[in-house]
Amino acid sequence: GQNIDQPTEMTATEGAIVQINCTYQTSGFNGLFWYQQHAGEAPTFLSYNVLDGLEEKGRFSSFLSRSKGYSYLLLKELQMKDSASYLCAAMDSNYQLIWGAGTKLIIKP
Amino acid sequence: IAGITQAPTSQILAAGRRMTLRCTQDMRHNAMYWYRQDLGLGLRLIHYSNTAGTTGKGEVPDGYSVSRANTDDFPLTLASAVPSQTSVYFCASSQGEGGGYTFGSGTRLTVV
Numbered sequence: 001g002q003n004i005d006q007p008t009e010m011t012a013t014e015g016a017i018v019q020i021n022c023t024y025q026t027s028g029f030n031g032l033f034w035y036q037q038h039a040g041e042a043p044t045f046l047s048y049n050v051l052d053g054l055e056e057k058g059r060f061s062s063f064l065s066r067s068k069g070y071s072y073l074l075l076k077e078l079q080m081k082d083s084a085s086y087l088c089a090a091m092d093s094n095y096q097l098i099w100g101a102g103t104k105l106i107i108k109p
Numbered sequence: 110i111a112g113i114t115q116a117p118t119s120q121i122l123a124a125g126r127r128m129t130l131r132c133t134q135d136m137r138h139n140a141m142y143w144y145r146q147d148l149g150l151g152l153r154l155i156h157y158s159n160t161a162g163t164t165g166k167g168e169v170p171d172g173y174s175v176s177r178a179n180t181d182d183f184p185l186t187l188a189s190a191v192p193s194q195t196s197v198y199f200c201a202s203s204q205g206e207g208g209g210y211t212f213g214s215g216t217r218l219t220v221v
Contacts, residue, residue: 008149033209042199042212043152087151095140095205101151 002026004100006088011106012078020073020086020103028093032064032071035087037102043087047073075105083107112136115200115213122190122220130185130216132200140205141183143167143175145196146215152199158183159205190220 003025012018024032031050035043049055049064049071061074073086085102092098113134122128134141143155154167158177172194174186183202187194200213 042214043210044212045209048209096154096157097210099152101149 002090002092002098004088004090004098006086006100006103008101009104009106011108012075014078014080014107014109016078017074017076018078018105020075020088020105022071022073022088022100024069024071024088024090024098024100026090026092026098029066030091030093030095032062033089033091033097034062034071034073035089037085037087039084046086078107080107080109113200113202113211113213115198115216117216118214119217120219122187122218124190124192124220126190128187128190128218130187130198130200130218132183132185132213133181134183134200134202134211135181136202136204136211137180138202138204138208138211139180140203140208141177142201142203142210143173143183143185144199144201145169145194146199147196155185155198190218192220194218195220 006022034046037043047062054063059076064071085104087102088100089097116131139160142157144152153169155173156175158164161180164175198216201210203210
């Protein structure tokens, strides 16, 4: 079957670094996406990885290991506005996204 | 402004009533999707369309129907609403074959 696992909730301190892990199992693989979703709003695109390695985009970086079925999202210099849910999604052989349930990130001052 | 428009933003609906949620995109994306999002369950795919004129069933299609008469519009119909269909509904689109998804702002539906 197809499955995405990520922690339900994480807490971090403003200014710190946090890593959100995601493991996936899909029928075929066409890339790994991370989305950010603030409460009451729609998900918005953060990153896309299809090759192994680290992709850096400002304060956010995303890593992929295809052999391990593993990805992480790294958030640096945390700000209060980073409090949100972070959704991991893997694209299967039919180019459809399989979604994790999301990780709620709580930032404390 | 390019993007996806959903209507209505929110709705309270009596059980047994018929309801159509509207979704329109102006990005000329081939693929469109309807999801429902419930607390703790994440996004669950209801129906999808890879191109105009075709539709397919997702993970939770029962009680819902869709049509894709043209590229821009992808309405979702609840034929006879039930309380378990209370949820937030998101429409999304993508160019397909590896493209990321763009989401509408959602419809919050309460069935009483």
